Amino acid sequence: xxxxxxxxxxxxxxxxxxxxxxxxxxxxxxxxxxxxxxxxxxxxxxxxxxxxxxxxxxxxxxxxxxxxxxxxxxxxxxxxxxxxxxxxxxxxxxxxxxxxxxxxxxxxxxxxxxxxxxxxxxxxxxxxxxxxxxxxxxxxxxxxxxxxxxxxxxxxxxxxxxxxxxxxxxxxxxxxxxxxxxxxxxxxxxxxxxxxxxxxxxxxxxxxxxxxxxxxxxxxxxxxxxxxxxxxxxxxxxxxxxxxxxxxxxxxxxxxxxxxxxxxxxxxxxxxxxxxxxxxxxxxxxxxxxx
Amino acid sequence: xxxxxxxxxxxxxxxxxxxxxxxxxxxxxxxxxxxxxxxxxxxxxxxxxxxxxxxxxxxxxxxxxxxxxxxxxxxxxxxxxxxxxxxxxxxxxxxxxxxxxxxxxxxxxxxxxxxxxxxxxxxxxxxxxxxxxxxxxxxxxxxxxxxxxxxxxxxxxxxxxxxxxxxxxxxxxxxxxxxxxxxxxxxxxxxxxxxxxxxxxxxxxxxxxxxxxxxxxxxxxxxxxxxxxxxxxxxxxxxxxxxxxxxxxxxx
Numbered sequence: 001x002x003x004x005x006x007x008x009x010x011x012x013x014x015x016x017x018x019x020x021x022x023x024x025x026x027x028x029x030x031x032x033x034x035x036x037x038x039x040x041x042x043x044x045x046x047x048x049x050x051x052x053x054x055x056x057x058x059x060x061x062x063x064x065x066x067x068x069x070x071x072x073x074x075x076x077x078x079x080x081x082x083x084x085x086x087x088x089x090x091x092x093x094x095x096x097x098x099x100x101x102x103x104x105x106x107x108x109x110x111x112x113x114x115x116x117x118x119x120x121x122x123x124x125x126x127x128x129x130x131x132x133x134x135x136x137x138x139x140x141x142x143x144x145x146x147x148x149x150x151x152x153x154x155x156x157x158x159x160x161x162x163x164x165x166x167x168x169x170x171x172x173x174x175x176x177x178x179x180x181x182x183x184x185x186x187x188x189x190x191x192x193x194x195x196x197x198x199x200x201x202x203x204x205x206x207x208x209x210x211x212x213x214x215x216x217x218x219x220x221x222x223x224x225x226x227x228x229x230x231x232x233x234x235x236x237x238x239x240x241x242x243x244x245x246x247x248x249x250x251x252x253x254x255x256x257x258x259x260x261x262x263x264x265x266x267x268x269x270x271x272x273x274x275x276x277x278x279x280x281x282x283x284x285x286x287x288x289x290x291x
Numbered sequence: 292x293x294x295x296x297x298x299x300x301x302x303x304x305x306x307x308x309x310x311x312x313x314x315x316x317x318x319x320x321x322x323x324x325x326x327x328x329x330x331x332x333x334x335x336x337x338x339x340x341x342x343x344x345x346x347x348x349x350x351x352x353x354x355x356x357x358x359x360x361x362x363x364x365x366x367x368x369x370x371x372x373x374x375x376x377x378x379x380x381x382x383x384x385x386x387x388x389x390x391x392x393x394x395x396x397x398x399x400x401x402x403x404x405x406x407x408x409x410x411x412x413x414x415x416x417x418x419x420x421x422x423x424x425x426x427x428x429x430x431x432x433x434x435x436x437x438x439x440x441x442x443x444x445x446x447x448x449x450x451x452x453x454x455x456x457x458x459x460x461x462x463x464x465x466x467x468x469x470x471x472x473x474x475x476x477x478x479x480x481x482x483x484x485x486x487x488x489x490x491x492x493x494x495x496x497x498x499x500x501x502x503x504x505x506x507x508x509x510x511x512x513x514x515x516x517x518x519x520x521x522x523x524x525x526x527x528x529x530x531x532x533x534x535x536x537x538x539x540x541x542x543x
Contacts, residue, residue: 164400167389171397174386177348181380183372183401183446 005136006254012138014230014250015146016211018243019204020223021230022153023197029237030173030193033083033094037102039224041198042205044105045071046214047113049120049206060120060210068202075198076191083194084187102220109216120209145207150243152200157239159196169193229272235282244284297360299324299481300345300376300450305354307337307344314340316505317354322450322483322498327472329496330485333525337505338485339381342452345483346378347371358450372401375449381458383439387428391419391438394427398442405447406478412441415474433464440471451475453484457491469495489521503527 020042027033035041048070049063082101086093122141129139160166168189172179176186208214208223226249234245249268256267275283298321307315315337322328330338343349345356347368355364358374366374385394395409413420416437422430427438436456443451457465465488472495475482486492493499493513501509501524509516509524522528 164396167393167397168400170389171386171393174388175384177368178380178384178386179397180348180368181346181372181378181384182398182442183369184397185367185369 002135002258003255006258007251008136008138009142010251010254011247012142012146012250013254014247015149015243016142016204016207016246017226017230017249018246019145019149019152019200019207020227021234021242021246022156022239023199023201023204024227025231025234025237025239025242026156026193026197026200028231030169031079031083031087031190032091033087034098035197036095036098036220036224037105038098038201038227039219039222040102040105040109041071041219042201042208042223043109043214043216043219045202045205046120046209047109047118048202049209050118053120060122061125063120064203064206067206068199071202072195072199075194075196078198079191079194080187084190087190102224106216106220113216115215115217117213117215118209119213120206122210126210141210145211148203148207149246152203153239153243156196156200160239165189165192226268229268233272233275233282235284238282238284241282241284245282248283297357298322299359300483301355301357302341302345303355303357305341305344305356306352307340307349308352309340309349314349314505315344315351318502318505318507319354320500320507320510322481324481325476325479326497327476327482327484327495328498328500329492330483330500330502331487331489331492331521331525332502334487335504336502338502339454340505341502342378342454342483342485343380346376346380346452348378369401372446372448373403375403375447376452377443377446377448377450378452379439379443379454379456381454383432383435385427385430385435385438385442388426390424390426391430392423394438394442395423395445399445402445403447403449407444407447409441409445412444415444415471416441433460433468436460436464436468440468444475448480450481450483453482455485455487457486457488465491489525493521501525 024035024038027035045067049060049067052058052063052066053060082097083094086097126141127139129137131137160170168179168184169192171182172184172186172189179186179189230246230249231242232245233248234241234243248271252271253264253268257264300322302318302320304317304319305315306313306317318341320328330341332338340349344351347366351364355362357363358376363371363374363376386397389397395412399409419437419441427435430438456468469491472482484492496513499510499513499516499521500507501521503524508527509520
């Protein structure tokens with residue numbers, strides 16, 4: 001039964017990974033930008049929430065009302081300025097620039113918040129849980145995070161496939177020059193895609209901050225890595241693949257932890273490498289389109 | 292401008308470089324409303340570069356482009372669409388992962404007001420409505436070309452730029468597509484078409500303009516041009532043969 005529990009915990013954790021990964025996937029799918037600062041941005045969102053909670057005394061779970069829109073705006077502005085400027089030079093430049101951004105963010109956070117760990121206090125909600133049988137215990141928080149992840153990914157999928165703006169995003173992802181010939185300002189569309197990606201990464205950062213403790217370096221050390229692994233395992237550019245990839249990564253990590261707690265990360269890495277070798281396009285075959 | 296008669300689309304002394312290569316060298320043209328203005332020339336003559344520059348995709352080194360008297364040389368491509376210049380690019384360039392209907396919807400997202408709508412495009416191409424939910428990449432070349440034309444039409448252009456419509460298509464399909472031109476003109480459009488297939492274009496054009504290595508070698512109404520003159524200008528042969536009256540021939 002403890003194996004069943006490991007799988008269930010893994011699936012729930014996978015939801016969080018998918019939430020981290022969908023922004024990364026979106027930015028790569030639409031702008032061909034690999035955002036190496038993605039994990040750090042999630043951590044910034046968590047620290048920002050910490051500040052919001054301290055100043056306004058709102059319950060931690062409500063901090064997203066302020067943080068997520070703020071990050072969306074930040075995403076649009078950053079895309080229209082720094083990222084677009086590096087895109088205009090070359091795709092390689094975007095790698096260097098986002099890597100630089102990651103270093104700047106990490107050191108900035110160390111300067112302001114020290115290397116100590118923090119967490120977003122949500123009171124008893126963090127440990128409240130219910131049991132199925134004697135072996136399986138499910139925390140409400142994890143269930144809520146998983147539900148949020150599924151709703152966000154479903155919503156994003158629906159937005160991309162059915163809305164006018166989503167259609168433009170897919171058109172620009174397919175062929176930005178042809179989109180210009182249809183009258184679309186692809187820079188603005190890029191900005192909107194970045195706003196969505198930043199909104200989701202903020203949400204993921206907040207969820208992570210409630211689920212576990214965080215420090216300034218965890219963004220690159222863990223979050224970016226897990227997001228990458230979820231995207232690659234699931235197949236680039238497919239949101240469903242990202243969800244599946246996140247869940248597979250979560251399950252493998254939990255099973256690894258079941259064997260020995262030191263094997264948790266290693267197990268994930270091994271499956272990631274295995275997928276790269278055996279199914280380089282990911283377990284869903286990596287469709288070319290975004291939706 | 293010095294001459295009193297201004298066309299709808301005025302290109303003056305346009306020069307475009309691709310890096311070191313001079314793709315277009317001082318080309319001027321004037322397209323009047325309702326015309327089918329045809330650019331002909333061999334591969335690499337600069338025809339597509341000219342259309343891309345008019346659409347705003349290639350930046351000219353010098354020269355100017357004006358639409359209905361307003362200079363559009365500095366406008367971004369998407370702004371030119373709103374001004375009324377729409378290009379059907381070489382190789383169709385549909386959005387492959389989008390459906391037929393979605394391709395047309397993207398085309399009409401920034402449309403000017405005018406006679407063309409998605410419904411009217413479905414009327415023009417009888418087969419299209421039934422297959423609106425198919426992805427563009429699943430269509431044949433001729434069908435893709437039709438969708439590409441439809442995507443441009445729904446933007447309600449004043450000047451429609453058509454780049455190598457016949458490329459990679461069977462002759463019967465090409466004839467059918469060129470057979471649409473009267474319908475397009477009847478809706479008030481002006482057409483600037485680039486074509487390698489001279490015989491096709493001679494049937495429909497009101498004005499022929501031949502490019503060779505980025506320069507104008509011949510232009511005039513098709514009735515005034517001789518087959519030999521066009522051949523010479525197209526391939527850059529001799530140059531003494533085709534000087535019939537009423538034809539302005541410019542040697543590089």
